[in-house]
Amino acid sequence: MQITHQKKGKYLLIQAAGRLDASWSDHFADTLLTQVRHGHHHLVMDFSNLSFLSSAGIRSLARIYKELIQVKGGFQIIHATSFVDNTLKSTGFGMWLTEKPPADMPVGKAAEEPVRPGQIEFHLLEQDASLRLLVPASWRPWQMATPDRTVVRKFGEMDFALGIGSASGNFEEARDHFGEFMAVAGNVVYQPPKEGEHPDFLLSQGDFVPEMLCLQTLQCTGKMSHLMRFAPGKHTLFYGVGEIAGMALKQLDADALAFVLLGEIDGLVGSTLIRSPGLLTEDRSIPYPEIKGWVSFCAERVYAGQQALIFGLAARKDAVQSGGLLSRVSATMGCYLHAHATVFPYQPLQNGKIDLNTTIQRFFDGAPPVAMLHLVEDSRPAVGLGESALIRGACWFSPVNNPEGLL
Amino acid sequence: MNIVIGAFTMGLVLALLTLGMLISFRMIRFTDITVDGSITLGAALASLLIVNGWSPWTATLLAVLAGSVAGMITGILYTRFNIQMILSGILMMTALYSINLRIMGRSNIPLLDTPTVSNGVESVLLGLTGGATRIHILGWPVPLSDFSVLVSSLLICVIVAIALRYFLLTHLGTALRATGNNPQMVRAQGINNKSMVVLGLALANGLVALSGALLAQYQGFADVQMGIGMMVWGLASIIIGEALVGKRSIGVMITGAILGTIFFRLLIAIALRWGLNPNDLKLVTAVFVFVALVAPYWMKLLGKNVFGGTRHA
Amino acid sequence: MEGPVMLEIKNISKTFAPKTVNEVRALQQVSLQISKGSFTGVIGTNGSGKSTLLNAIAGNFELDRGSVVLDGQNITRWPEFKRAKLIGRVFQNPFAGSAAGMSIAENIVMAMRRGRGWSLRTAVTSSERREMAEKVHSLKMGLEDRLDNPIGNLSGGQRQALTLLMATWLKPKLLLLDEHTAALDPKSAAKVAELTSKIIAEEKLTALMVTHSMQQAVDLPGRIIMMHRGQVVEDFRDEMKQRVRVPDLIRVFERVQKMELFDQSVAEMLEQQYV
Secondary structure: OEEEEEEEOOEEEEEEEEEEOHHHHHHHHHHHHHHHHOOOOEEEEEEEEEEEEOHHHHHHHHHHHHHHHHOOOEEEEEOOOHHHHHHHHHOOOHHHEOOOOOOOOOOOOOOOOOOOOOEEEEEEOOOOOOEEEEEEEEOOOOOOOOHHHOEEEEOOOOEEEEEEEEOOOOHHHHHHHOEEEEEEOOEEEEOOOOOOOOOEEEEOEOOEOOEEEEEEEEEEEEOOOEEEEEEOOOOOOOEEHHHHHHHHHHHHOOOEEEEEEEEEEEEEOEEEEOOOHHHOOOOOOOOOOHHHHOEEEOOOOEOOOOEEEEEEEEEEHHHOOOOOOOEEEOOOOOEEEEEEEEEEOOOOOOOOOOOHHHHHHHHHHOOOOOEEEEEOOEOOOOOOOEOOEEEEEEEEEEEEOOHHHOO | OHHHHHHHHHHHHHHHHHHHHHHHHHHOOOOOOOHHHHHHHHHHHHHHHHHOOOOHHHHHHHHHHHHHHHHHHHHHHHHOOOOOHHHHHHHHHHHHHHHHHHHHOOOEEEOOOOOOOOHHHHHHHHHHHOOOOEEEEOOEEEEHHHHHHHHHHHHHHHHHHHHHHHHHOEHHHHHHHHHHHOHHHHHHOOOOHHHHHHHHHHHHHHHHHHHHHHHHHHHOEEEOOOOOOHHHHHHHHHHHHHHHHOOOOHHHHHHHHHHHHHHHHHHHHHHHHOOOOHHHHHHHHHHHHHHHHHHHHHHHHHHHHHHOOOOOO | OOOOEEEEEEEEEEEEOOOOOOOEEEEEEEEEEEEOOOEEEEEEOOOOOHHHHHHHHHOOOOOOEEEEEEOOEEOOOOOHHHHOOOEEEEOOOOOOOOOOOOEHHHHHHHHHOOOOOOOOOEOOOHHHHHHHHHHHHOOOOOHHHHOOOEHHHOOHHHHHHHHHHHHOOOOOOEEEEEOOOOOOOHHHHHHHHHHHHHHHHHHOOOEEEEOOOHHHHHHOOOEEEEEEOOEEEEEEOHHHHHHOOHHHHHHHHHHHHHHHHOOHHHHHHHHHHOO
16 A cells, blocks of 8 residues: 655645555554654544445544544545545544545645744743742762651642652651652652662542652643644754753743753653662762662663653842753753753643643653653763753743752 | 416405594594604504514504504594694694604615415415415405405404494494584583594594504504695595495495595505506595595586476585 | 473673684573573574573584583583584574485484484385384475485475484474574574474473574573573563563663663763762
8 A cells, every 4th residue: 555645734634545454554653643643643544445345444544533632633534535535434433534625725736845944832821920939958979868858748739849858658668768769740659769660650639649758859840831842843853852941931031940851752861760769878968870879870861752741940140140950951952951851751732832741641641651760961072972952842940930959 | 477466455455444433433433643654653653562572463462552642632632622623633743654653763664574464364374275275256366464464454454344333322422423523412412522522532542543553564564644635635635535325324334434545545546557656646546635625515506407407415 | 391401501701802802702601501491592682692602502613611511511611512412503504404415314314313423224124114114204394205305406495304303303492592593584494493493392492592683582482591691681480471572572672772881971961960
């Protein structure tokens, strides 16, 4: 079978010729889902040359339909041959069939896509929304963890946080289990400090509000004011996390902000605690090679093609005095950053202005997260891996109205 | 007729050498150059002992033992001291040249009117013919002494062939053959492949020395140069034998080696009769072995071109 | 439950071509205990030392350090052929385990007498032939009627099946399998793998199998040892082994490789970046 596609306005016109049966259905679905991944959420399928459609073919159409519905897209089938028309109607999928192409689809040969350096759009969500920053625990490597250095925090729907903590209730139990965590909109993901372990998570449900014993935490409470959508253009194939933060800082013209970033991964660079800081018996520096037993480093750009949920705080370079709990990142953008990323299996994102809570909820309702990283920029000359980057996605952000704690 | 008898006798005597080489070259797959030295060793020791009044049987037996020791030393050089296969043989062969001169005391021992291993057969035959010293075979007169040498060589050759076949089919013989095939496999079966190589070379050179001892008695002399080129002759005989009867089983291979040697001696006798310069004999043999070694490869190429590569090699 | 110790390896090390540019530290202080009746898989990257470990047990070379004790006997100084009395072995190369020019029967007869000393009795007798035919029949390859055919005429899969049969003909104290299905076509590989499991289970053998297939390792009833750069980096046994799946093994490999790439420069970079 032959599949061709053509961009027509907001629609993608698919022309399929041949037989859509068991031997082609997987290829057909994969081809179209790749288009969905590329942000085409409105498909028009011209089946004038499709001679046969089997149940396997219908199943692949249903698979595509399900993905599209999730992102508020859809497809319609035009010019179906009588066999395909009958098959679809008699199996109850007649609603996919339409007589004519949608009225707003341009006819004739599509104009060349304008060459854009990259596709970025900003949406204003709430004019005066902002976040309040709280740093109730500020562990620095490699301090010994003691009960008085920890604090119990609850993370509700208005809270965003990252840091190092444990889900265990008391210090004695938590001692062996301090690891990276992040909290976004009432969902807490935490990484047990052991190599190869999957991250675990706590979700607020009903009266339950997730609670962490925190050794280090940067917590923001409030609402997001802006949404930025980004997608690759002709010249920009991906966006660095520091770069995105830099653009957001510029948009807000603020000294500091917090952001939630959700997008398809080009590659993440980061490290993870593999031994709980609770096991330190004194404040000290850990030299190489002992350090290898305490943190792991990803060693290559990882998790390409999967989806990352990132929470981070960023501050303008010239506004920062010491760096504090932020590390310097992105030479070009020149901002300070602290971000944790959770990796989820891929799910498509709806285009346009989308809601933070409902979008994120979908990820937590789906397949569990596979990894968590403290993002770092690998700035080593020649061999450095650079910074983490995303291909396309959404970034919600808001200024931090008391950035003093960061600066 | 005398030429034919001579070729047959010579063939049977040298068949023992070929059988020895069958063990080293084909069974344990050892390119053993010791042969050129150990055949002379057998001849030299047997001659010396016979000249000094020892029984030809004892002399021959001791020659066999000496040959075995020579083979063993080659094997030990190879297995214990990790010297290359060919070099181990060359070292032993070179050493044997001096040893043989030492044994003989000069470069040649004539055996004139001394008893030989065929004396017993001759006296039996004399009894049968009623004292006539010539018998007629197919109408040709043949000296009884020559005929008795032929008969005794045949007897020895047949006995050795049967014993060798039996041995190669025993557990020990099976292990010996496997050593040449796949030493790694032999080790995995709990057999010391190095001992097998030493044993194989001892057996092989024992047979070669036996051949040498009988040859000296048949020819009537031992010469320090007599071993030169013997390895190539033996190899030629093996190849001819394999071409004649194939190598389906141990029995066939042994028969082939004997027939091959006799056939080879007949060819040489005919060639010499037709006027081939005896000095060219070794060159001709070398060329023959060369052709025999590369011919299968050429045939394969030819077969591929002619039959489109459908036949198996 | 684990039985008594059958094989005990203590701190063995082997460096090939020491003090040259080609120096390979093939085994570094490897210690291992294999209990009686267990079936252990050894996995690792190329050059990780997994085959070297098997060769060290089989006695292909002399160790630089350490000891190997099999069934209570210290075999560290035993030559390979002597160890073969206790150890059955199947190689990766299906042609390595049998003598191509000899018949099936002659090959088997050597295995039937493995480690029993050598006699001058005829090797292949009719009673032995009957015993062979019976056991070869269990392979269901129709080879029992072809005992006098040269083993070299058989396919790789058939030869490997026979080699396996030979290696276990006299119950070995330890069976070493060195990627013995890797060089076979998929169908033969599956057949030989199945045969392996069957024989090991029926004879209650103690076996150590090097494999490049993580799935094969996961499917083993016993234990998985993971090697890297001449060291045992992971040992999945008991409940851990029940839980482990292929992705877990891959993660361990990734972890080991990550560890390796974590050098001084990463440490310095993290010192600045990690907060």
